């Protein structure tokens with residue numbers, strides 16, 4: 304059994320501010336270590352439950368957050384950017400299941416630490432076909448394209464609830480209770496790491512028992528619609544061929560999810576200009 308652990312940083316233990324997840328700020332060094340520890344807890348849980356291989360994708364910012372010298376040596380790390388599949392780098396047909404560690408809610412969510420969708424300065428909303436979603440939905444759909452279900456999410460209670468609402472009854476590891484965008488009641492790392500380890504273990508056991516939600520597979524063709532914050536952003540996003548525009552919403556229809564994911568990334572990259 305081969306597991307991909309797709310990571311982000313906003314949903315890591317103790318994180319409540321942008322400074323903690325932004326390279327160059329004094330606080331960042333502490334939280335990349337905590338990120339590495341949350342990931343290690345998931346790796347331990349996966350191996351404890353009988354996984355044969357674990358691959359990790361460092362999905363936050365420029366993909367260089369996890370401290371490889373402190374990573375569980377049984378795992379391999381996809382790091383750096385830009386990479387072909389970004390937050391899902393490492394996914395392919397050989398992956399049996401995906402775990403989301405350190406995930407956050409979609410932009411506009413109440414009670415959600417650092418809620419945003421891909422780019423906090425550019426993207427207001429994203430729909431996949433008609434489903435309003437966040438990064439978790441885009442990444443789950445890429446996993447689904449390769450036949451892999453998402454079996455675990457860690458983050459605040461709102462991130463875990465949104466992923467469960469979209470995907471079904473997967474394992475969740477709530478590491479903090481958010482009361483606002485920048486405020487939460489956080490559990491200590493000793494506690495959250497044990498929660499994550501046990502949830503990862505249960506997730507792999509349930510997967511082997513056939514007791515996990517199915518992979519998230521969208522009807523094709525897939526329309527990805529992005530609502531940008533301002534019209535100049537939408538102006539730039541429409542430079543991607545075959546886009547359609549309504550106000551600040553730009554949509555693109557493509558035959559399968561990897562193209563839709565890359566089309567989405569291209570629109571946001573141009574819009575962020």
Ligand SMILES: [Zn+2]
Nearest residue numbers: 311312313363
């Ligand atoms: Zn992030």
